[in-house]
Amino acid sequence: EDQVTQSPEALRLQEGESSSLNCSYTVSGLRGLFWYRQDPGKGPEFLFTLYSAGEEKEKERLKATLTKKESFLHITAPKPEDSATYLCAVQAGGSSASKIIFGSGTRLSIRP
């Protein structure tokens, strides 16, 4: 069964303190791995898509990387406005109709 596991569940950092969030996945043929950001009371907001091992994507202070078994979201010198829940999701199989499966997320809190 396709599965996505995120760690840690929660992470508290000081402003400027870099760290990484982990997403481990088990799927039968990865079609794509996605990172989303979710603010309290809002729907998730798309950040990145990664398709193959070795691929990297960057956006401001965020960088996502992908291996054959996991993905990392690296946060460099975070600011309080980066506080949110970060969700990892995968799409398996060879069809665009395949469902997107989400992990439980990592709640990130950045203290000023």
Add this chain to the structure above:
Amino acid sequence: DAGVTQSPTHLIKTRGQQVTLRCSPKSGHDTVSWYQQALGQGPQFIFQYYEEEERQRGNFPDRFSGHQFPNYSSELNVNALLLGDSALYLCASSSLSNTGELFFGEGSRLTVL
């Protein structure tokens, strides 16, 4: 450009009742997916609609049903509500050519008493 809109934003029902939630997709999108998100959890896939047909379904009972209209808007219906159905219901739209990039609405917060 209007994004994904959902209604109602909040609603309270009692056990055994039925509820209908509505979603209008982002302009240009033809695929609608519904998710259930319990507090502190990630979104759980309910089903996906394209061309007015259910294409994929998650592990949800038949009490959960949906519909997509010719204008691509969609409804989620839940019958015989249980306390455990209390959650944030999220609608997400995408294009068939890029179904992994989901655009979410703000959600409908359902409380079952």
